[in-house]
Amino acid sequence: xxxxxxxxxxxxxxxxxxxxxxxxxxxxxxxxxxxxxxxxxxxxxxxxxxxxxxxxxxxxxxxxxxxxxxxxxxxxxxxxxxxxxxxxxxxxxxxxxxxxxxxxxxxxxxxxxxxxxxxxxxxxxxxxxxxxxxxxxxxxxxxxxxxxxxxxxxxxxxxxxxxxxxxxxxxxxxxxxxxxxxxxxxxxxxxxxxxxxxxxxxxxxxxxxxxxxxxxxxxxxxxxxxxxxxxxxxxxxxxxxxxxxxxxxxxxxxxxxxxxxxx
Amino acid sequence: xxxxxxxxxxxxxxxxxxxxxxxxxxxxxxxxxxxxxxxxxxxxxxxxxxxxxxxxxxxxxxxxxxxxxxxxxxxxxxxxxxxxxxxxxxxxxxxxxxxxxxxxxxxxxxxxxxxxxxxxxxxxxxxxxxxxxxxxxxxxxxxxxxxxxxxxxxxxxxxxxxxxxxxxxxxxxxxxxxxxxxxxxxxxxxxxxxxxxxxxxxxxxxxxxxxxxxxxxxxxxxxxxxxxxxxxxxxxxxxxxxxxxxxxxxxxxxxxxxxxxxxxxxxxxxxxxxxxxxxxxxxxxxxxxxxxxxxxxxxxxxxxxxxxxxxxxxxxxxxxxxxxxxxxxxxxxxxxxxxxxxxxxxxxxxxx
Numbered sequence: 001x002x003x004x005x006x007x008x009x010x011x012x013x014x015x016x017x018x019x020x021x022x023x024x025x026x027x028x029x030x031x032x033x034x035x036x037x038x039x040x041x042x043x044x045x046x047x048x049x050x051x052x053x054x055x056x057x058x059x060x061x062x063x064x065x066x067x068x069x070x071x072x073x074x075x076x077x078x079x080x081x082x083x084x085x086x087x088x089x090x091x092x093x094x095x096x097x098x099x100x101x102x103x104x105x106x107x108x109x110x111x112x113x114x115x116x117x118x119x120x121x122x123x124x125x126x127x128x129x130x131x132x133x134x135x136x137x138x139x140x141x142x143x144x145x146x147x148x149x150x151x152x153x154x155x156x157x158x159x160x161x162x163x164x165x166x167x168x169x170x171x172x173x174x175x176x177x178x179x180x181x182x183x184x185x186x187x188x189x190x191x192x193x194x195x196x197x198x199x200x201x202x203x204x205x206x207x208x209x210x211x212x213x214x215x216x217x218x219x220x221x222x223x224x225x226x227x228x229x230x231x232x233x234x235x236x237x238x239x240x241x242x243x244x245x246x247x248x249x250x251x252x253x254x255x256x257x258x259x260x261x262x263x
Numbered sequence: 264x265x266x267x268x269x270x271x272x273x274x275x276x277x278x279x280x281x282x283x284x285x286x287x288x289x290x291x292x293x294x295x296x297x298x299x300x301x302x303x304x305x306x307x308x309x310x311x312x313x314x315x316x317x318x319x320x321x322x323x324x325x326x327x328x329x330x331x332x333x334x335x336x337x338x339x340x341x342x343x344x345x346x347x348x349x350x351x352x353x354x355x356x357x358x359x360x361x362x363x364x365x366x367x368x369x370x371x372x373x374x375x376x377x378x379x380x381x382x383x384x385x386x387x388x389x390x391x392x393x394x395x396x397x398x399x400x401x402x403x404x405x406x407x408x409x410x411x412x413x414x415x416x417x418x419x420x421x422x423x424x425x426x427x428x429x430x431x432x433x434x435x436x437x438x439x440x441x442x443x444x445x446x447x448x449x450x451x452x453x454x455x456x457x458x459x460x461x462x463x464x465x466x467x468x469x470x471x472x473x474x475x476x477x478x479x480x481x482x483x484x485x486x487x488x489x490x491x492x493x494x495x496x497x498x499x500x501x502x503x504x505x506x507x508x509x510x511x512x513x514x515x516x517x518x519x520x521x522x523x524x525x526x527x528x529x530x531x532x533x534x535x536x537x538x539x540x541x542x543x544x545x546x547x548x549x550x551x552x553x554x555x556x557x558x559x560x561x562x563x564x565x566x567x568x569x570x571x572x573x574x575x576x577x578x579x580x581x582x583x584x585x586x587x588x589x590x591x592x593x594x595x596x597x598x599x600x601x602x603x604x605x606x607x608x609x610x611x612x613x614x615x
Contacts, residue, residue: 015535015555038536097396098270101388106267124535126416128396133352133384138265142469143352145381158472163377165289166476172469182536183522183529217269224270224393224430228411230421238566238582245587248599254583256603260544260565261487261511263604 003152003174005047005059006111007081008104008119008132009040011072015124036072039120041187043180046150047118048080048188054152058082060111064092064103070203077198078190084203085111091208094220101134103218106211108139115174116157121146121181129179136177143177144170148184270391272429279431280408281316282308283368285359286331287350287379288321290476293330296374296439301335303442304372307403307410313369314338318362320355322348325457332453335445341457346467349474350378353466356385363390368432370410372401375436383436393427394434399441410435420558440483480530482514482538487546490516490533490560491526494549494570494589498526503593504548510600516540516560518550534559548589552577569593 013032036044044061051057060083061076063069073084087107095103108114117139119132129145136143144150144159148167151158157176161168162184190198208215216222243251255261273279284304286297301315308315317336319327321343328341342358359382363371373383375397387394395412400422402411409426410433416423427433482488489508491501501515508515516538517531533540535555545563550556552568552575560566561580568581569589578584585592 015558018554096393097384098388098391098393102267102269109267128394129380130384130387130394130396133381134388136352137356137385137388138267140265143381143385144469145352146377161377162479164479164481166474168471169473170469171472176469213267214269222269224272224391225395225425225427228424228426230416230423233415233420233422233562236564238580240578240581240584242584242586244585245592245595248592248595249602251583251585251596252599252603255544255565263511263600 001056003050003054003057003116004114005050005057006108006114006117007040007044007047007059007061007076008117008135009044009061009063009072009076010037010120010123011035011063011065011069012037012123012125034068034071036075037120037123037125039122039180039182041120042182042184043118043120044076044079044081045185045187046147046178046180047116049185050116050150050152051080060085062087062104062107064088064095064100064107067205073203074195074198075190077201077203078195079188080194086203086205087207087211088205089208089218091215092219094223095218096223096225097128097130097134098224099218099222101131101138102213102222103211104131105135105138106213107206108135110206110211116150117175117177118150119177119179121179132177132179139175139177141175141177142172143179144172145179146181147178148181150178150180265388265391268391270393270430273431276429276431279367279369281313281366281368282370282372283316283318283363283366283432284336285371285373285379285382286317286319286327287374287376288319288324288327291321291323293319293327294374294376295444296376296379296437298334298444299439299442300372300374300437302445303401303437305335305337307370307401308337310403311405311408316340316366316368318342318359320347320358328455328457330447332455333447333449333451335451337453339453339455341455342460343457344460344462346462347460349471350382351467351469351471352381352385353469354462355382356389357466358460358462360386360389363432369408370403371432371434373434373436375438379436383434387434390432390434392430392432392434394436395425395427396436397438398435399438401435401437409433480514480528482516482531482533482540485514485540486543487511487513488516488533488540488542488544488560488563489513489546489548490518490550491521491548492518492550492556493520494551494572495521495526496549498524500549500589501527503590507546507593507597510597513546516545518553518556547577547581548593550577551575552580
């Protein structure tokens with residue numbers, strides 16, 4: 001029987017290209033390209049490694065996002081993912097983690113049989129880490145979060161969870177959900193040949209109606225939380241006082257006398 | 264399993280009261296990130312004349328329940344079972360959500376550790392409520408009893424205040440290392456209760472087959488960080504940084520490219536995809552200052568930039584700029600520190 005893997009990804013502005021406004025210290029994201037969220041690239045790679053090793057594995061990558069998120073899905077397919085679904089609808093805009101998880105869980109339910117769901121540990125643009133485990137709760141399945149590796153042995157799914165004080169190896173039966181740590185593997189690159197094939201093959205696009213949720217359940221309307229206000233974290237005035245080679249004693253005196261450095 | 268349903272707010276939201284706090288245990292002890300939330304949790308509860316209720320789950324928890332009270336919980340509830348000895352998502356989330364149904368807390372606080380976030384995500388969905396992740400400030404609007412959960416966003420540049428007005432409990436996770444552990448007072452009065460619980464077999468399908476303790480470098484609590492970038496030019500550059508770090512009791516940090524090149528272990532990485540740090544002093548050596556690095560260190564109290572490139576972006580957020588070859592100036596700095604140290608010892612030695 002085919003092992004069905006789903007990878008949930010998100011498209012984010014490339015943090016390597018995000019520019020910090022020197023005056024307001026806010027991020028200028030308009031200049032940045034949109035890329036697959038870094039941890040989600042590791043999640044795709046974790047799924048592909050299972051496909052490399054096991055027989056009869058089928059991987060579908062899904063994302064909730066605007067139409068241009070298609071490029072992230074094509075990128076995933078060009079790395080070896082079999083199919084891609086974009087869940088896109090104006091009604092999804094402004095979703096916090098609850099309706100985002102609900103939307104993805106409804107999408108996976110609509111897809112049919114699944115064995116392992118992969119997701120990145122968190123996204124670089126909102127950094128909550130709540131969506132992956134939230135989907136597992138909606139679907140009522142086991143999970144292993146913050147993993148550095150996943151493998152299948154004797155019909156069990158094993159995963160190494162990296163915790164603050166050590167590495168925990170867990171064993172569970174599928175279906176289950178795994179969240180993958182940023183940098184836990186080296187993602188393979190898409191090839192040009194596969195990119196062309198992926199574009200030819202194309203992705204599926206589903207709307208709210210396709211996944212059977214009510215409009216008031218998703219997006220901003222379905223979100224329990226609201227952002228009340230945003231304020232810039234006041235950047236301390238930094239003097240940029242200069243010291244040259246040969247002035248290190250003076251520099252150390254300055255740090256010590258101001259109580260910055262205690263020796 | 265909640266099924267595919269929306270987060271319908273309760274009609275009796277006003278009846279929810281008290282602040283519940285999940286005190287994580289690690290290897291049989293109360294972990295620091297949970298204790299750090301006790302002061303702020305108590306302040307929020309007492310501001311509206313409510314109680315702070317600590318929740319401890321585990322097997323041998325009698326001592327931990329006592330400890331939680333001595334640290335400042337008004338009430339402590341211990342859930343005791345051998346199946347709760349180690350954190351596992353489903354038995355913990357099922358038990359905690361049963362307590363939520365029973366106690367109807369207005370607010371639930373969970374530390375933003377890996378297991379804490381794992382748990383909070385599931386509880387929020389189970390309880391059909393909202394959760395604000397990784398808060399660095401927590402307060403309450405006393406009139407409406409609405410939690411004001413504030414978290415840094417957009418790469419630490421903005422503080423967002425997030426509210427959960429109609430759903431209960433109002434949940435937040437708190438970033439470790441931000442709040443301080445309160446003082447423990449063995450004479451403190453509190454109420455405690457230990458409940459034995461049994462966990463259904465169907466909730467125990469995930470097994471922990473092994474645990475290998477490992478100490479990872481925690482830069483988030485470091486007071487001084489000496490950090491290196493590609494300007495080091497070679498992997499051995501970190502040896503020089505280690506020497507400087509050794510002189511001033513610093514930890515060694517690194518920019519992402521140096522880690523990607525394999526010059527230093529991943530747990531030294533500072534930045535958006537590494538650790539977010541805020542030491543008293545951050546000494547950046549040969550770091551140009553890409554946004555993703557700056558986001559992880561810009562809240563440092565003092566920043567020193569050592570770089571041959573006078574136009575390095577990092578210089579624009581530095582308190583001190585040393586526009587020199589780091590291989591020339593760092594040895595000079597080490598010597599100057601040594602001289603200063605030995606110079607200051609002299610007066611103390613003299614009276615003898």
